[in-house]
Amino acid sequence: MSWATRLRSIRTGAESRFPVLTELTGRLVSGNLLDAGTRLAAQAFLAAVPLLFALAAFAPLAVRDQLRESLRVMFGLTGPADQDLQKALDQATADGVRETTGVVGALVALVSATSFSRAMARVCERAWGLPKAGTRIAAWRWMVWLLALVVVVLLQAPLRDGFGAGGWLGLPLYFLVSTGVWLWTQHLLLAKRVSWLPLLPGAVLGGVATTVLGITARLYMPAALNRALGEYGSLGLVLTMLSWLIVVCAAITFALTSGAVLAQEPPLDRYLGTDRGEEASADAEALQ
Template identity: 55%
Template structure:
């Protein structure tokens, strides 16, 4: 059975090389495990950060964040009221409860998302752990830029007042640049800019498509879960949606690496050879 499986794999690699290489990369990346870890870290980071922003951010920033979250997820009704309440405390009690030290600890622990995404990118590009230390400041820089990107999502999705017909292309271009920079930053420049472009484009298309569908599903699901199960109901909905998004991100980054390392694109992009190519040259 093992010999038969190897023979079938060899035939598939000859007939459908890209598909076979992508399947092999998915296995090596451990897509669902990596995506689940990334989703869990994102959720555990997002909730404390909401409280920190609500406690310390000036009112214009809080208002812009509410507008962006409302625009991205299409939040309405009871879920929207909960969002406004979380980010608009009426007294200083939230700031006192959070504290400066607590806020700094939340920001530092939030870099766990950066580290999880960094591991995903390194696995997708088959970069070994040994001898590839990357400066920790990159984790914090990634977090700060993504928080800034979240603040401008509302105006971008609305096309800066023109409409969704312009907002969606602008969002697609913006997310392409963001994921392009994300890979380069978290990989510490171990892979050049050009090879990272296919993964950035694929990821941006996948995330943009999911964000459009989220506006059709999430508002009703969040309000229904809130009415039936209370404040804990939306937790399951948001975590499930995050897992779907992170699976799409993991697949897209891995697919981009595979495409960039195929012979024809690799010659144009200057991509590093895959592990199987490195082994063949030894």
Template identity: 50%
Template sequence: MAEQRGRPSRARWIRTRSAWLQQRTATLREAPFLRRLVAQLVHVNVLDSATRLAAQAFLTAIPVLFVLAAFMPQAVRNSVSESLRAVLGLRGASLDEVQQVLHTNPSTTTDAFGGIGILVTLLSATSCSRVLQRLCERSWYLPHLAGRLAAWRWLAWLLVWLAALVVQGHIRTGFGAGDGLGAVLYLVTASLLWWWTQHLLLGGRVPWLPLLPGAVLTSAALTALAWGSQLYVPRSLNRSVTQFGPLGLVFTLLSWLIVVFTAITLGIGIGYVVASQGRLARLLGTPEPEDG
């Protein structure tokens, strides 16, 4: 009897919540741009989302580096090392720490992990894509996509971004043509990756065109941060490693990841506001927010 009494109450709560969300998003669409922007940033909860993403990305990165060291050929490990050096500007003691992981004896690392350990590592590494999916859904006012429908998307996102990591060093140098071409290539490839990321993690519930502003904003912010990291990260990392050893590397990288994911959260969140602006919304075919 208690369960039956609880069902109507829960149904009323869902209807009330749906009506409130629909009214709120409709009001936001009619509000001035700056007011809608502030409301969106509060709704997305920028700092909390960025911190959670940074923590999950960091927890993902370390096990995945060991997996790369265990199973990838030496050429791939060299490419990853070059990508980290190019993107973060690693050199000196900090670069030595990363290379020590990537150049571990493959047979020793494989014995330590084992096949089951590798599978568990990859599955746990999808935690970052799960948090990122929730950010995209929250930014677009969409209900959460069930795990059974989204699980393969989490793994696909992880594998594609690992592949992208391998070639980042070559992209940043313009495949040997210079930093100018490298900056353009980095901006274009980052835009394509974040465009695809949103569409994938949203389960195709939003058409491609409305996702483009968020992809461009995110890639522009990350391009600026990538070049800024060349000035800040190497000095900070080497100083931290010298003073605190590997623990200093952890703190500095985690702090930088929070900055990076703050830019990503802002890019995706603001992208929705831009894509739903009056005439641009009609041009892009931006859908109305779903109830939920």
């Protein structure tokens, strides 16, 4: 038996024994996981992050303080990195941003940031093998998702503290909220083309990924950011944040894609209403 024949036999056996892994591998390869994660991270860094600070410049002082505290909690910021964050959100910087950009500039930043929404929508569509939704249907969803994302970021500090109860409540609460956010994100950006229940596996995996990376960020990012600032200045800060965003976005892409595959393969497909065999039988009966 030749090596080619033997490899084909092994592949055929693997496909029959592990259909979920085979389907997942094919979906990840066709969706280009690393490329999708990198593109998503780039759009987050170039569009969504500037939008966050632009909106903060027009927000009341209490909102800016809340944003500063939430970002500090998210990344465990200390030392030089924390000082830079305070400068970016202080009153003088906010006044400068308002004078430079104005309301029109903030609206332009909001429209530009929809590139991040579009990239996230494309991740969801590739995970489920769906075509792009029409702009007329999806445009308002991009805006709503962005504004909801800003609210989620603002609430990070009280959420992770369990609204005053402490981390023992904050951690499970953060996981539940993250799962709910990814469930709603998929349903919204897929334009309701997939019902709620099949989206649950991807939402749970997304919640797990977000929670684990949230804990990891507080352990890794403070030292990494301060070291990068000390050695390379602002450029080091940019590279460190972009590298971290790539990890986060790749993990989210993997989680949503894995969830879509799990929802459409045995045994979950029977419970989530995505059994392809039953759908095929129903279509055949309808044609008769």
